[in-house]
Amino acid sequence: MNKLKIETFIGEEDIYAPVYKIESYPITNPLAVEKAQTILEENEGDYLCGFVSLIYNDVVIFGEEQLxxxxxxxxxxLIYIFDSHYDGRLHRIVF
Structure with missing residues (x-):
């Protein structure tokens, strides 16, 4: 059986961490709302940082690396691809 898992995370790079780190929360976590509000305030409402995780049959297609x-x-x-019943043609996803 094919298994698809899609999850959205709100977060951004922690520029003060000694090693590369992304501080993120799944949108189902109440802390994600606070994080989103902070990010939107910092960016004057124009940008919301985070990433989408797509896992198919336990294989990570994309995730945190595509912040x-x-x-x-x-x-x-992604909605365009899903809505148009993706047929295998090349389509660019903006990350």
Whole structure:
């Protein structure tokens, strides 16, 4: 049986960490709302940082490595692919 898991995370790079680190919360976590509000305030409401995790049959297709500053654009591209019943043609996803 094919298993698809899609999850959205709100978060950004922790520029003060001694090693590269992303502080993120799944959107189901109440802390994600606070984090989103902080990020939106810092970016004057224009950008929401985070990433989308896509796992198919326990294989990570993309995730934290594709941190985006605009989750809306990323989701618009994903919705286009899902809504148009993706047929294997090349389609660009903005991360």
């Amino acid at each position: 985006t500053e605009d989750l809306l654009d990323t989701w618009c591209d």
